[in-house]
Amino acid sequence: MKYFKKFTLIIIILFCINSCLQVDDVGTAKSEKVTAPVAGAKYLYIAAGNTPMFCYVSLVDGSLSNCQNTGNGIPYAIGITVYKNNAYILNRNSNQIYKCNVTSNGSLINCNVNYTDSTYNFINDAKSLTVYNGYLYIGNYSTSNVGVCSISSTGDLTNCSQTTSSNVNIHTYVMRGNNSFMYFGFQNNSNIGVCSISATDGSLSSCNNGVNGSTNSPYGIAFSGSYFYDSDYYNSKIYACTITAGTGTIPSGNCTQLSDPTIINPVDIATDNGRIYILNSLSNNLASLVSCKVSAATLSSCTINVTNLFGNANANQEVEMYLATF
Numbered sequence: 001m002k003y004f005k006k007f008t009l010i011i012i013i014l015f016c017i018n019s020c021l022q023v024d025d026v027g028t029a030k031s032e033k034v035t036a037p038v039a040g041a042k043y044l045y046i047a048a049g050n051t052p053m054f055c056y057v058s059l060v061d062g063s064l065s066n067c068q069n070t071g072n073g074i075p076y077a078i079g080i081t082v083y084k085n086n087a088y089i090l091n092r093n094s095n096q097i098y099k100c101n102v103t104s105n106g107s108l109i110n111c112n113v114n115y116t117d118s119t120y121n122f123i124n125d126a127k128s129l130t131v132y133n134g135y136l137y138i139g140n141y142s143t144s145n146v147g148v149c150s151i152s153s154t155g156d157l158t159n160c161s162q163t164t165s166s167n168v169n170i171h172t173y174v175m176r177g178n179n180s181f182m183y184f185g186f187q188n189n190s191n192i193g194v195c196s197i198s199a200t201d202g203s204l205s206s207c208n209n210g211v212n213g214s215t216n217s218p219y220g221i222a223f224s225g226s227y228f229y230d231s232d233y234y235n236s237k238i239y240a241c242t243i244t245a246g247t248g249t250i251p252s253g254n255c256t257q258l259s260d261p262t263i264i265n266p267v268d269i270a271t272d273n274g275r276i277y278i279l280n281s282l283s284n285n286l287a288s289l290v291s292c293k294v295s296a297a298t299l300s301s302c303t304i305n306v307t308n309l310f311g312n313a314n315a316n317q318e319v320e321m322y323l324a325t326f
Helices: 002-019
Strands: 042-047 053-057 064-069 077-083 086-091 096-102 108-116 126-132 135-140 146-151 157-162 172-178 181-186 192-197 204-211 218-224 227-232 237-242 255-258 266-272 275-280 288-295 298-306 320-325
Touching: 042 077, 042 086, 064 288, 064 298, 077 135, 086 108, 086 126, 108 157, 126 320, 135 172, 172 218, 181 218, 218 275, 227 266, 237 266, 266 320, 275 320
Parallel strands: 077 126, 077 320, 126 172, 218 266
Antiparallel strands: 042 053, 042 320, 053 064, 077 086, 086 096, 096 108, 126 135, 135 146, 146 157, 172 181, 181 192, 192 204, 218 227, 227 237, 237 255, 266 275, 275 288, 288 298
16 A cells, blocks of 8 residues: 555656646746747737737748637737747736747747836837847837837846937837838828937937828838838728938838728738738728738739638737748
8 A cells, every 4th residue: 555655646746747837828837848930930920909819921822821829818919029039028008028938830838027117107008019139129109108128148128228219209009120220100190200220229319200191090010122111001001112221211202002902901011021911900890811912012912811810809900910930
């Protein structure tokens, strides 16, 4: 009998080693072992006010498939970006940014709060996250503040501070960096803000309204080659604009309207390898993902890849996508 008890105890101990400390994706008791993403793999990540999602991007034709929830336990994700093998997720009204590990199949695990803002208030009512040159930027809608954090060698956010410019009110709905400039889209405003990015500390300066009157509520921003693209939510169009070399500005008159029957109330866009991905917010609350070929100011071969993306959940304007290539 005593040998049976010892044997039973050993089994219990081994079972606990493997499972008693296991937690869900946002637990802190135990981190799952992570296998890095396959080199060259591509995934489209989406934060739309609920649990984050990701879709597989075909390396053959760029089509999207197998969209699914990930990063369980982050219920109000509205901002998302990826740097190296980590995803950073803005959880609405929590003043917190989560960091998750990206696995070999693109899913997000080991999601934990990595930064809490108790000083600058640039996370509360923030709408957008983006990474540029090793810095994470946080765009706030209500306060016009922009936060910047360094990303350490372990992927943690450090030395977070506020970086702003008195030249422009940056009530951010979306922001993206390109060629040493940061671009901002504003709600209910046709302006695109442009700031210079310091190569030394990532701070923003020399900000101005880069274009006026060419777009209407640009909720999504992306780049391809020498072109800037933004999504016009209210007019169901994509704008393709040329950028002034050196200053990064987009003068009025330099933008071309692009449209297609598949594009309806676009809330965000992403570009990759001659394609543009468009997230529609449809009037019946059934969001869809559209993939088009894009070349300069021309759209072609637009296809609805995914329908009913969020079930009955509404894909409103507070949405962010990020296409990651590993």
